[in-house]
Amino acid sequence: MKSLLVATLIAGLALLAPVPASASAQVSVFACEPEWASLAEEIGGEMVETFAATNARQDPHYIRARPSLVAKMRKADLVVCSGGGLEAGWLPQLFQKAGNAKAQPGGNGYLMAADVVPVLEKSAALDRSMGDVHPEGNPHVHLNPHNILLVAKELSSRLKALDPANTAYYQKRYEEFSRHWQQAIGRWENQAAGLKGKGIITHHKAWSYLINWLGLNLVNTLEPKPGIPPSTRHLEDLLQQVRKVPVLAIVRTPYAPGEASEWLSEKSGVPAVVLPYTVGGEAGITDLFLLFERTLGRLRETADAQR
Amino acid sequence: MRKSYFAVSTLFFAVFSGTYAMAASNPDLEALQTEIRQMKQAYEKRISELENKLAKLTVAKTETTEMAQAAPDGGAGKKIHGNEFNPSIGVILNGKYSGFSSDSSNIAGFGVGEEGERGREGLGLDESALNFAGSIDDKFYGGLTVAVVREAGEDKVELEEAYVQTLSGAGLPQGLSVKAGRAFWTFGYLNEHHTHADDFADRPLPYRAFLNKAFNDDGLEVSYVLPTDLYTEVGGGVFRGDDFPLGNATGDGGGAWSAFARLGGDIGENKSWRLGAYLLSGESDGGRSSNEDAVTFIGDSDLYAADLRFTWAPTGNAREREVIVQGEYFRRNEDGSYEDTDAGTGAVAFDDSASGWYAQAVYKFLPQWRIGVRYSLLEAAGAPAGLAGSALDAEGHDPEATAVMLDWTNSEFSRVRLQYNHEELSRGQNDDQIMLQYIMSLGAHGAHTY
Numbered sequence A: 001m002k003s004l005l006v007a008t009l010i011a012g013l014a015l016l017a018p019v020p021a022s023a024s025a026q027v028s029v030f031a032c033e034p035e036w037a038s039l040a041e042e043i044g045g046e047m048v049e050t051f052a053a054t055n056a057r058q059d060p061h062y063i064r065a066r067p068s069l070v071a072k073m074r075k076a077d078l079v080v081c082s083g084g085g086l087e088a089g090w091l092p093q094l095f096q097k098a099g100n101a102k103a104q105p106g107g108n109g110y111l112m113a114a115d116v117v118p119v120l121e122k123s124a125a126l127d128r129s130m131g132d133v134h135p136e137g138n139p140h141v142h143l144n145p146h147n148i149l150l151v152a153k154e155l156s157s158r159l160k161a162l163d164p165a166n167t168a169y170y171q172k173r174y175e176e177f178s179r180h181w182q183q184a185i186g187r188w189e190n191q192a193a194g195l196k197g198k199g200i201i202t203h204h205k206a207w208s209y210l211i212n213w214l215g216l217n218l219v220n221t222l223e224p225k226p227g228i229p230p231s232t233r234h235l236e237d238l239l240q241q242v243r244k245v246p247v248l249a250i251v252r253t254p255y256a257p258g259e260a261s262e263w264l265s266e267k268s269g270v271p272a273v274v275l276p277y278t279v280g281g282e283a284g285i286t287d288l289f290l291l292f293e294r295t296l297g298r299l300r301e302t303a304d305a306q307r
Numbered sequence B: 001m002r003k004s005y006f007a008v009s010t011l012f013f014a015v016f017s018g019t020y021a022m023a024a025s026n027p028d029l030e031a032l033q034t035e036i037r038q039m040k041q042a043y044e045k046r047i048s049e050l051e052n053k054l055a056k057l058t059v060a061k062t063e064t065t066e067m068a069q070a071a072p073d074g075g076a077g078k079k080i081h082g083n084e085f086n087p088s089i090g091v092i093l094n095g096k097y098s099g100f101s102s103d104s105s106n107i108a109g110f111g112v113g114e115e116g117e118r119g120r121e122g123l124g125l126d127e128s129a130l131n132f133a134g135s136i137d138d139k140f141y142g143g144l145t146v147a148v149v150r151e152a153g154e155d156k157v158e159l160e161e162a163y164v165q166t167l168s169g170a171g172l173p174q175g176l177s178v179k180a181g182r183a184f185w186t187f188g189y190l191n192e193h194h195t196h197a198d199d200f201a202d203r204p205l206p207y208r209a210f211l212n213k214a215f216n217d218d219g220l221e222v223s224y225v226l227p228t229d230l231y232t233e234v235g236g237g238v239f240r241g242d243d244f245p246l247g248n249a250t251g252d253g254g255g256a257w258s259a260f261a262r263l264g265g266d267i268g269e270n271k272s273w274r275l276g277a278y279l280l281s282g283e284s285d286g287g288r289s290s291n292e293d294a295v296t297f298i299g300d301s302d303l304y305a306a307d308l309r310f311t312w313a314p315t316g317n318a319r320e321r322e323v324i325v326q327g328e329y330f331r332r333n334e335d336g337s338y339e340d341t342d343a344g345t346g347a348v349a350f351d352d353s354a355s356g357w358y359a360q361a362v363y364k365f366l367p368q369w370r371i372g373v374r375y376s377l378l379e380a381a382g383a384p385a386g387l388a389g390s391a392l393d394a395e396g397h398d399p400e401a402t403a404v405m406l407d408w409t410n411s412e413f414s415r416v417r418l419q420y421n422h423e424e425l426s427r428g429q430n431d432d433q434i435m436l437q438y439i440m441s442l443g444a445h446g447a448h449t450y
């Protein structure tokens, strides 16, 4: 036993020698979700080394504060997350365990997207009988491209503050991204004009910002209450509702279980659609441009097929 | 599959499932439309602000350096959520029905403390706890947990935790943190966790025998996370030495110390592991009493432990399916003397070691349902002649227990569990146990620890 302890200690100390950072990467970015990792790469280019704590197959509400994340957090210069309570179950644990003085709440190394964009669904009176609601409003902010722009701006000023030597570099990349992104928004808004007013059903309220941006109409969610899995009873109610109101699609994220939406789709004839939700949510969705491109493309195809 | 899941759900826990509200009514829709209008206005305002700023940038490029030096927006960008001025408050409500087939429940060969004993039979409250925690300022974090437990026919208030801990702003070297006060210290896997977070309705045998459920002495602990890609943490502490597995350390009140090391990492995207080794050493000069004060140990104890935990999300999403395998091994060396007043042994010199382990697997087969199985085994020290026939004489029997559980988690705040145990804790003893338990929490959001 004593020898096991000693062996582990030695193994630990052997790894103490810090791994030399590659010469070009200046800022180590810990992104809670893939969309923010992708944005950090857009703005930071080769001056940042980015790590995404979750992938598109994982539900960002339910992540364990596992050892590998503590190790990554320990070394982060900048933490970029959705905030707004999305990571309430695990991000505070990581902060507490990692003892990272560089990226602490309140400093330049701590950026929560929900703090810099207009947050939807803020409610004054809350009760847990409403489900596992997000008390600070809906934190799934990245699906409105205008929000991406606001976070990009804040991200660029944080990078400049953390790595002043490369200020011009970050500014240039931000301006470039901003220009391309605004052009893309114009294009997307034109393309999506026909979607305005269409009804959709979503699994979780993970789509509120997309719905708000495109002027869609959220008919209902498969979850009877946030965080509570669909029940048979709720699904029967939904079926009745879908028969009265026209619905374009039943939308879910790649991480949401498919049974409920497939059941409702089969009974009602409304197509069940998995949208990528974030970068990596589908093969080939390697950046934020492609994410919105594919999301709109899929919704338009669905609308065209119903015409 | 889904149909049968719902059927089972309704059948077993009809009491706990509520009725769900129908679709949004018209007033709701109107409120939503108003909100959307407001949001649109907010967006338009922000976008025009942004456009103005962009225009300024292109007009005067010299301004860029100035802008870069300006600190990020003092207002919106600096909020700390969930950490406002008031501490977060959590209330744990916990109740259980237990049925046992055997009258006796002594763990042969071990001196067992009050909290390590078998629970109460019949209906009863389990530990009800009140927890406060929050950042004290930019440098310190604090927490307090008070539990109300039923012991010897009385409701007793126990101070389980009262600690302060450094935050990353405290100016300590990167990766270093210090915790002081009373806390569930770093030792094995379960010790750090509150019992309401456990995967089973009771603690496994080694925790009952060696730790009297948990080690939460008064003391101070330092931990250091190394700057490595592989998670590596080393640390240690000094303690008063009053709590199991020590007891009544006399003198300067620094009668115990600990050391630990942990490694951990991921295997691919869906598997994760952690391995740890621990040592807790101290003296019980004033005597560690157990078995309702009948058994007393005076002397030095060294308790070693090793733990391994492995989690796997077969579908890639742990919310949906998850497998957790975990095991811990303990070994205790004692050098001193034991006395069992019930058996009238007098103080008998003792220098020997005892060991024990458990292994468990829990499978989340549906988002709200989990099954689990656990096996625990203890191996007592051979009793010296003077202790023959006393509580410390296992008569060659190794106490063992098997548990099977099924639990249903409605939300992150409520869980109902059914558990069956089979225990053989002394020679010839056979105890079939059934437990039905609820664990609910009010207030603060639960933590998803590893």
Ligand SMILES: [Zn+2]
Pocket: A061, A134, A139, A140, A204, A205, A206
């Ligand atoms: Zn959510």
